[in-house]
Amino acid sequence: MPELPEVETVRRGLAPSMEGHVITRADVNRPDLRWPFPDSMAARLSGAKVTGLRRRSKYILADLDTGETLIIHLGMSGRMTVSGDPLGQFHHDHPAPEKHDHVVFHMANGARVTFNDARRFGAMDLAETAQLEEHWLIKPIGPEPLGNDFNESYLIAALSTRNTPIKTALLDQHVVAGLGNIYVCEVLFRAGINPKRKARDLSDKRVASLVPIIRDVLAEAINAGGSSLKDYRQADGELGYFQHGFQAYDREGHPCQTYGCTGKISRITQSGRSTFYCPKCQR
Ligand SMILES: [Zn+2]
Numbered sequence: 001m002p003e004l005p006e007v008e009t010v011r012r013g014l015a016p017s018m019e020g021h022v023i024t025r026a027d028v029n030r031p032d033l034r035w036p037f038p039d040s041m042a043a044r045l046s047g048a049k050v051t052g053l054r055r056r057s058k059y060i061l062a063d064l065d066t067g068e069t070l071i072i073h074l075g076m077s078g079r080m081t082v083s084g085d086p087l088g089q090f091h092h093d094h095p096a097p098e099k100h101d102h103v104v105f106h107m108a109n110g111a112r113v114t115f116n117d118a119r120r121f122g123a124m125d126l127a128e129t130a131q132l133e134e135h136w137l138i139k140p141i142g143p144e145p146l147g148n149d150f151n152e153s154y155l156i157a158a159l160s161t162r163n164t165p166i167k168t169a170l171l172d173q174h175v176v177a178g179l180g181n182i183y184v185c186e187v188l189f190r191a192g193i194n195p196k197r198k199a200r201d202l203s204d205k206r207v208a209s210l211v212p213i214i215r216d217v218l219a220e221a222i223n224a225g226g227s228s229l230k231d232y233r234q235a236d237g238e239l240g241y242f243q244h245g246f247q248a249y250d251r252e253g254h255p256c257q258t259y260g261c262t263g264k265i266s267r268i269t270q271s272g273r274s275t276f277y278c279p280k281c282q283r
Contacts, residue, residue: 001075001076001180002058002074002078002226002232003058003178003179003180003181003182003183003226003227004055004057004058004145004177004178004179004180004183004218005183005218005221005222005224005226005227005240005242006074006226006227006232006240007055007057007058007059007060007074007178008055008222008226009222009225009226009234009235009240010060010074010080010226010234010235011053011054011055011060012235013082013234013235013236014053014060014080014082014113014235015053017082017107017109017111017113018050018053018062018105018107018111018113019050019051019052019053020049020050020051021049021050021107021108021109021111022047022048022049022050022107022108023045023046023047023048023049023050023105023106023107023108024046024047024106024107024108025042025046025105025106026041026042026045026046026103026104026105026106027042027103027104027106028041028042028102028103029101029102029103029104030102032120033075033078033102033117033120033121033122033123033124034073034075034120034121034122034123035123035125037124037125038124038125038126041124041126044066044068044126045064045070045105045126048064048065048066048068049064049065050062050063050064051063051064051065056138056141056144056177057138057141057144057173057177057178058073058074058177058178059071059072059073059137059138060072060073060074060080061132063129064129067128067129067130068126068127068128068129069126069127069128069129069132070124070125070126071123071124071125071126071127071132071135071137071138072115072122072123072124073122073123073124073137074117074122075117075119075120075121075122075123076119076121076122076231077117077118077119077121077122077230077231078115078116078117078121078122078231079114079115079116079117079231079232079233080113080114080115080116080235081113081114081116081233081235081236081237082111082112082113082235082236083095083111083112083114084110084111084112094112098116099118100116100117100118100120101114101115101116102115102116102117102120102122103115103124118231119231123137125137140173140174141173141174141177142158142172142173142174142175142176142177143176143177144177144178145176145177145178145179145214145215145218146215146218146219150176150211150214151211152207152208152211155175155176155207155208155210155211156204156207156208158175158176159175159199159200159202159207160200161200162175162198162199162200163198163199163200164198164199165195165196165197165198165199165270166188166193166194166195166197166198166199166202167184167185167188167195167196167270167271167275168199168270168271169199170184170187170188170210171184171271171273176214178218179214181249181273181274181275182227182229182246182249183214183217183218183221185248185249185275185276185277186217186246186247186248186249187210187213187214187217188248188277188282189247189248189276189277189278189282190213190216190217190247191206191209191210191213192258192281192282192283193206193210193282193283194277194279194282194283195268195270195275195277195282196268196270220242220245221240221242224240224241224242224244224245225238225239225240225241225242226240226242227240227241227242227243227246228240228241228243229243229250248265248276248277248278249276250276251265251276252265252266252267252276253265256278256280256281258278258281261278261280261281262280263278263279263280263281264278265277265278266278266279
């Protein structure tokens with residue numbers, strides 16, 4: 001599933017073709033993805049100008065000059081790719097339509113933005129921009145890890161009541177937005193924290209140390225274009241390459257890369273998800 005760095009990479013790839021440009025026509029090829037599309041979605045998008053393309057957690061938010069915002073979630077396998085960009089950044093012509101091209105945006109600048117989602121766990125909805133923070137998908141989300149509201153004192157307070165393993169607590173979108181299995185494994189590895197430790201039992205100092213590490217891991221992953229494991233692609237169809245920089249995730253049995261550590265990466269299951277960590281140096 002795309003996590004924050006992958007969604008941010010897609011947003012950055014789409015922005016030159018969408019931000020400030022009019023959607024001449026939107027093709028909506030089915031009634032739903034994970035949930036039904038909003039009423040008259042094609043009509044409400046067609047002719048609208050995209051005034052801004054933002055991200056909140058794993059949602060891409062396209063603000064429209066109609067006063068509405070299109071909320072987009074890539075789900076498990078969703079891709080948004082651009083073809084025919086008049087700016088010349090994308091060299092391929094419009095590809096032939098594919099089976100799972102569920103929504104297609106024909107931009108006035110000649111670009112075509114295609115939302116393809118084979119497994120259909122993705123989602124789109126329209127909400128009034130002024131009421132966006134109250135939308136049921138957006139409202140429960142915790143602070144952005146790269147924003148100012150996410151800081152040492154916030155995280156210490158947020159974790160002080162959590163009786164769950166730290167791994168599980170960091171996956172909780174109420175605690176911090178956009179972190180998923182891959183990046184939580186990498187963060188805890190760098191922090192030297194055992195993923196099984198109860199969140200509330202960690203010292204304030206150790207919790208505080210997580211804040212810059214979370215920011216660093218996410219920033220590095222965004223710079224690498226995200227991590228491509230299964231379906232994820234950047235907006236130009238390219239793979240991300242942060243997966244080559246994994247130190248813990250998906251490295252079961254490999255030697256630990258911490259200097260001086262002779263341990264090997266182990267895999268355990270927590271809350272139904274695989275956790276990768278070094279039992280020797282993550283304490
Ligand atoms: Zn180790």
